[in-house]
Amino acid sequence: MISNKCKYAIRALVHIANNEQDDKPVMTSDIAHEQQIPRKFLEIILRELRNNCILESKRGKDGGFRLLRAAEDISLTEVMRIIDGPIAMLPCVSLNYYRKCDECEEESCEIKAVFEQVRDRTLDILNGQTIKSLTLS
Amino acid sequence: MISNKCKYAIRALVHIANNEQDDKPVMTSDIAHEQQIPRKFLEIILRELRNNCILESKRGKDGGFRLLRAAEDISLTEVMRIIDGPIAMLPCVSLNYYRKCDECEEESCEIKAVFEQVRDRTLDILNGQTIKSLTLS
DNA sequence: TATATATCCTATCTATTTAGTAGTATTTAT
């Protein structure tokens, strides 16, 4: 399962993408209100996306958030990895967060090959999706 | 990510399948020792598998656990669902544990279709795997 | 330059889940 936090992040990014025509940054409170996301929690999420080069922010009056890159250059997997970490179902088959499994020997692991397949088919789908492809227009 | 508990469950079942030739039930302590799984934790897991019609148990001396069904009739998905719950990445696309998402309207949900695809491709792979297909022989 | 308004940052909180452990009751083969 992906976390609520990650769903919030995706919805917020899609909202920003849908409202970026008029060059002005989008405010946290607007997103929070329209997408029904707790404002203070959303602040944390948007800051995290900014720290990871998905968004840029402008402080002070008339401030807010803008996409740092084009919506078609922000993949769903990138957002999911920033917010939730690994996408793979086993640490030892994760491409971006590889960790050795605590107790199993990888050479003799019965399930590794299966979950490598699951990872590959999952990424086939998710890598093709971007914030752009998730917007209405 | 699947939980350690679920990995333990799969390894334990494969171990039992690999040791069922001599009609005797397999003891928790043997599995725990050979698979490096904490014994008391493994007890809980095996009981859960028994309660869900994957294993049968025999109490008392010379007791232990046996597969209730043939190893080729126990799918990986069935075990994963018993131990970890849903396999899908969104509650609203889960086949066996459907729940409406808290805040998003399903009709206008941007990501639902994508995660339905992920679910289908994942199940294509996992449904084909059984305890039998994971054993050595 | 004062002020309103936005993000930024640190700290804290509660509930749930994960990963166990401890101890006792019950069953069964010998």
Added chain:
DNA sequence: ATAAATACTACTAAATAGATAGGATATATA
């Protein structure tokens, strides 16, 4: 009887999820 196995109940510690509170800092504009 007794040894040896599962069954059951209760508890614990650490991590994660899902936030909330309050003040610091930056900025547009009157």
